[in-house]
Amino acid sequence: MENPSNLARVKNLLEKWDVRVFILVSLFIQAFLTLLAPFRKSSASTFLSFLIWLLYLSADAIGVFVIGLISSNEGDTPHTIELLVFWTPFLLLHLGGPDTITALALEDNELWNRHALQLATQVSITVYVFFQSFRENRLWIPAVLMFVEGLIKYFERTCALFFASTDSYRDSLVAEPEPGPNYARLMEEYNSAKGAYIPTDFEGKDGRLEGGARSDERDGLVENDQNQSAADDGSDPTGVANSDLKLTLDETNVKEAHRFYEMFKALLADGFLSLKDRKVSRDFFISVPVKDAFRIIEIELNLIYDVFYTKLFLLQRKRAFARVFCFIFVIASLLIFSIKDKSKYKTVDIVITFVLLLGAIALDICAALMFLLSDWWIIIISFDGKMKSYFQWIMVVFLRWSRRARQPCRRRWSECISKYNLLKRCFRTPPSFFNFQCIFSIKRIRDILLGFLYVERHKVDKELVNFVITELKNKAELATDIEVAKEVCSSRGSLVLEDDYFLASDCISPWTVDVDYDESLLIWHLATDICYWTSTEDTTSEHRNISKALSDYMSYLLLRKQTLVSSVVGMADTRFEDTRADAKKFMNNKSIKISWLADPWWTVKRFICKKLCCRTMSETDDSPSVRVENKFFMNFSKKLLEVKADVQPIVAKGDKSKSVLFDACRLAKQLEMFGEKKWEICSKVWVELLCYAAVRCSPRSHIAQLSKGGELITLVWLFMAHLGLGERFLQNQGFGWTKLIIQK
Structure with missing residues (x-):
């Protein structure tokens, strides 16, 4: 005691x-x-x-x-x-x-x-x-x-x-109420002039209204309207400071990012944007180089993070x-x-x-x-107002001092993408402690452990980012009006097949436009893997690596980030589990036989060789598990392609099982017919699948990712909005005010 x-x-x-x-x-x-x-x-x-x-x-x-x-x-x-x-x-x-x-x-x-x-x-x-x-x-x-x-x-x-x-x-985005001109008084004057046989006409901000405003003049005033609104706010719309201070490229990008943030704030509240803002933003981002465009998007997302967190x-x-x-x-x-x-x-x-x-x-x-x-601080410097004029010299001194400590090329998001591969989840058996029901039965704990074992994070390749941004800019150049933009956003691979690969459209469209999004994504994910592991072309092909990376990333979003892409998830979990069971049955329940501790031990030996023994292992050497997995996946893919899948699986097996394994096999065989071109087709289809999911995620779900390092799909979503590729734009854009013209 x-x-x-x-x-x-x-x-x-x-x-x-x-x-x-x-x-x-x-x-x-x-x-x-x-x-x-x-x-x-x-x-x-x-x-x-x-x-x-x-x-x-x-x-x-x-x-x-x-x-x-x-x-x-x-x-x-x-x-x-x-x-x-x-x-x-x-x-x-x-x-x-x-x-x-x-x-x-x-x-x-x-x-x-x-x-x-x-x-x-x-x-x-x-x-x-x-x-x-x-x-x-x-x-x-x-x-x-x-x-x-x-x-x-x-x-x-x-x-x-x-x-x-x-x-x-x-509420902060709600504009002041605008009742417009006094309609009753306007009609009284109009009818009086008309009764006296005096020529009258209504003139809008963009010209006289005879059945509608002239679109060419209306478009011409977009830039003037932008400059006028910017002048009203006290800022410089051209992005050039009114002072003698010359901003660096990175500082100019910050100003542009803030300008477009203010322009597109309504998007964050799931509101509508004007066609005027769409045109200004679209023209700007189409004209700037890919690197600068992507940098401005990164900076703008940082500003959004600062506002909400x-x-x-x-x-x-x-x-x-x-x-x-x-x-x-x-x-x-x-x-x-x-x-x-x-x-x-x-x-x-x-x-x-x-x-x-x-x-x-x-x-x-x-x-x-x-x-x-x-x-x-750069945004405050660029603000041209009375407060700035009083303290401008002090602010400029601080800005010049901060340039020495600021890192212009600093990382603004995680610059990583997660990968989740269906084949690895099927055939790589989890450790034995997963058999404990008291642990594995709790979904939250199970998801964390499965993510730790099967989700891999890799630094995003610059080639992949440049390819995605270039594809989006090419689509934006075609989307000159809202209807075309909506068609681009609703495309799930059909636009690529119809425009660029017309001959492939009939062969491949049954697995793109004729099925649900989640089913199409899983089919293309497995088909990409099958082609990847059976490919005899150059393994350093840019489109091949991009297709594989986007395939694993989209699989991760659909199966592991369902709160982000909730609007397109559908029956993804059911299809995944049925496909997993079908694949294991096809391989007679064979699995990859290698310990999960093999990779950590290999990493330790690699470190010892490099640091202590002054020897370096080849950078191309893969870990033990990767070598075993690659060999198993090659055998599986070759064996799957040997199946004569002439009849649709739903006809031969019925629709009770939602497995997409043999649908992917049929798609892979169709892709093999196009030789090296198949990787170009795959990469562009994956970009469209990525864009389709990006615009259908809620703005709040995108903003929520900013506190976790950000996601590539979030950058794609914001860049698409700035290119005018979206559905949150007002179709019937007004022409501002009008006035009654009475001829003398």
């Missing part, structure tokens, strides 16, 4: 140190979040996501817990209570969180009202704690200063969550002055505390107080430096 005196000693120790330990832990959590949070938009690391998740949830819990401890603390000396009261505003400051993260997931923005209630509650408790010792508190001045800073920071976080919530963001977009123009006052307040608090008589305080409490003050200063300086190095 435990000694009561020991339990009492432990209890006293906890009561003495709990506030001190937890408040320092809260400070360190803020420091780690400040430094780590920016990396989550450019990294898909599971460990980093878990670490940020743990820190984010712990920050609020610890802050609320410590404020509660201080408010109920009655056993300390009056001088100790003075310091505890002084520490309370720091916890309010920590609850405000760093600028680099306000929402862990997109759904957190919808909980802004909960944070607003917590703000009111914690502020009330802080005020209560403060007034309890107000009369005898010699540190009330620095405490009030820190309270104001904490209140501002916490209020900023709540505002950021509110502005990023769905309803608030959508951080406070950075709040620190613009007049809002930044609040931060200046906050920094002054914490400096003043440090100076006041330094000159106070501290002889009656405990040494450890004095040290903790200085750590909190210096930590607050360090976090403010770090936040300021991050803001100066961010894209938003």
